Amino acid sequence: MNNTSTSKRTVLITAHVDEEWKKRLQEISPDLHIEFRPDASVEDIPADVWQEAEVLFTLGSFPQPEQAPGLRWVQLYSAGANQAFEGPLAKSDIIFTTASGVHAVNIGEYVLTTMLAWFHRFPRFLEWKQKAEWPEDAGREQFMPEELRGKTLNIVGYGSIGREVARLAKAFGMRILALEQREDHGDHGFRFPDVGDPEGTLPDHYYKIDQFHQALGESDVVVVAVPLTPTTRGMFDKQAFAAMKKTALLVNIARGDVCDEQALLQALQEQQIAGAVLDVFNAEPLPASSPLFTLSNVFMTPHISGLTPHYDERATQIFAENLRRYVKGEELYNSVDKKRGY
Structure with a gap:
C-alpha cells in the first residue's frame, strides 16, 4: 500500500471500473486513497487494506467486521439489496447503498x-x-x-x-x-x-x-x-x-x-x-x-432483462455521485432501509 495513504480516507473498489472512471474517482477529493482490486476475494486483499478501508464498492467481497473496523459505507454494485441482509456485515451499523436506477x-x-x-x-x-x-x-x-x-x-x-x-x-x-x-x-x-x-x-x-x-x-x-x-x-x-x-x-x-x-x-x-x-x-x-x-x-428469458453493455459505467456513475456526497457529508442516494427490506 502507498505509505501516503495512512493520512487519507481509503476507498476499496472490487467492482469493475474502466480507466476513464478511475481518473474521475481520483479527482473527487485529494483526501481519498483509492485501491482498485477488481474481482478480488476477501482473502486476496491484504489485511492492512481492510484495516484502513472506510468505503467499499463491491458486488460481493464482504469482510468480517473485525477485519475492517473502519468501514463506514458499502456501495453495492447490484441494484438489489440482498447482500445488506446476508453475510458478515448484515448486523452492523454500516451504511449500504445500491445501484438502483442502473437497470x-x-x-x-x-x-x-x-x-x-x-x-x-x-x-x-x-x-x-x-x-x-x-x-x-x-x-x-x-x-x-x-x-x-x-x-x-x-x-x-x-x-x-x-x-x-x-x-x-x-x-x-x-x-x-x-x-x-x-x-x-x-x-x-x-x-x-x-x-x-x-x-x-x-x-x-x-x-x-x-x-x-x-x-x-x-x-x-x-x-x-x-x-x-x-x-x-x-x-x-x-x-x-x-x-x-x-x-x-x-x-x-x-x-x-x-x-x-x-x-x-x-x-x-x-x-x-x-x-x-x-x-x-x-x-x-x-x-x-x-x-x-x-x-x-x-x-x-433466462434472467437477462437486466443485461446491458452500459452496466459498469452506470453503476460507477452512481457510486461516483455517492462518493462526492459522502465526502461532503451529504445524504447518499439509494440507502438501504433494513426495516423495509430494500
Whole structure:
C-alpha cells in the first residue's frame, strides 16, 4: 500500500471500473486513497487494506467486521439489496447503498418490447414461419393485433424501473396504475437524466397494497417490479391471479419468488390469465422439466432483462455521485432501509 495513504480516507473498489472512471474517482477529493482490486476475494486483499478501508464498492467481497473496523459505507454494485441482509456485515451499523436506477433503461425497453410483441402477435408469426407457410386467409383473424393505446398498465412497484416503464408506456397512450406505499410519489433515488418519472406525475392513479386485487381487476398488463422482501414474497398467489382479467398479460422482471409459481402455472394452463412474460423464476436456471417450457402463452428469458453493455459505467456513475456526497457529508442516494427490506 502507498505509505501516503495512512493520512487519507481509503476507498476499496472490487467492482469493475474502466480507466476513464478511475481518473474521475481520483479527482473527487485529494483526501481519498483509492485501491482498485477488481474481482478480488476477501482473502486476496491484504489485511492492512481492510484495516484502513472506510468505503467499499463491491458486488460481493464482504469482510468480517473485525477485519475492517473502519468501514463506514458499502456501495453495492447490484441494484438489489440482498447482500445488506446476508453475510458478515448484515448486523452492523454500516451504511449500504445500491445501484438502483442502473437497470431502468434496458429493463424498461425489455418490458415495452415484450408487450408490443405479445399484442402484435409475434409468437404466431414465428409459429407459422417455422411451418414455412401462411394460413389460407392470410391470417386476418389470428394475426389481428391489439393496440397498446387505451390499455391499462399496472406497475406493481413504482421504483426506477417502474417509472421508466411508465414513461415509455405513456408515449403509447396507455393508462397507468402504480402501487406506491408512500404519500410522496417523487423519486428520491439516483436518477439518470431524462429517464423515468422523477416527480411521479405519470400514473393516472396510485393505489396502496390493500387495493391490490381491485387494481389487478382493472389491468390489461401487470408489470411486477417490486423488490423481494418478506412482504412481497408470494404476493402473486391464487387469489391475485383470480382477480386478474382473463385477457391480462403478466410481466415479471422482479424476482421469481414474488410469484407463487404453481399458482402461476395453474393460472396459465387454465387460462385464468391470457399469458405471461417471465424473466425470473423460483429456481434458476429453470429446470428443463418445468411445464412452463411447454406453454405457448408464455414468453421466457433466462434472467437477462437486466443485461446491458452500459452496466459498469452506470453503476460507477452512481457510486461516483455517492462518493462526492459522502465526502461532503451529504445524504447518499439509494440507502438501504433494513426495516423495509430494500
